[in-house]
Amino acid sequence: MHIGDKILAREQKQHRRRLKVPATAQKDEIIVIKCLAEHVMQTGRRRNPETGELIPRFLIERLECQYNGKVVFYADWFNGVSANPYLRFKLRAVESGTIEIIWIETDGTRTTASAEIEVMGPRVN
Secondary structure (H helix, E strand, C coil): CCHHHHHHHHHHCCCCEEEECCCEEECCCEEEEEEEECCCCECCCCECCCCCCECCCECEEEEEEEECCEEEEEEECCCCCCCCCEEEEEEECCCCEEEEEEEEECCCCEEEEEEEEEEECCCCC
16 A cells, blocks of 8 residues: 555545534523534645645535424535534524534544433523
C-alpha cells in the first residue's frame, strides 16, 4: 500500500461523531444543540501525492436532526464545508425524548449520535 493510499484509508475511517444536548429543559425553552463530525470532507480536487490521481469526492452531504423520530432540522452540505464540520443550532424543547443527528455521506453511509432530553413543566418567565 502506497503512502497516499494509507492517507486516504485513514481519512475515510474517521467517523467519530459528537452531540451535545442539555439533559433537562423547561417546556417550550429554546435549547442549543451542538454537533461535530470528524470527517476529512474530500472535495474530489485533491491529488494523491504519490500517483497524482485525484482522490475521490467523499463528503458528508446531508445532516438531519430528528426529535422523537420527526425531522426538525436538516442541512445539505457541499464541498465548501470544511473538514470536521461543527454545527450549532437552536431547538424548542416541547417534550421529553430523543434527539438524534444523522450524517449521510457521499457513498450513502449513515452515522448517528443521539441523546435524551427530559422536558419538565411549563416554562417560567
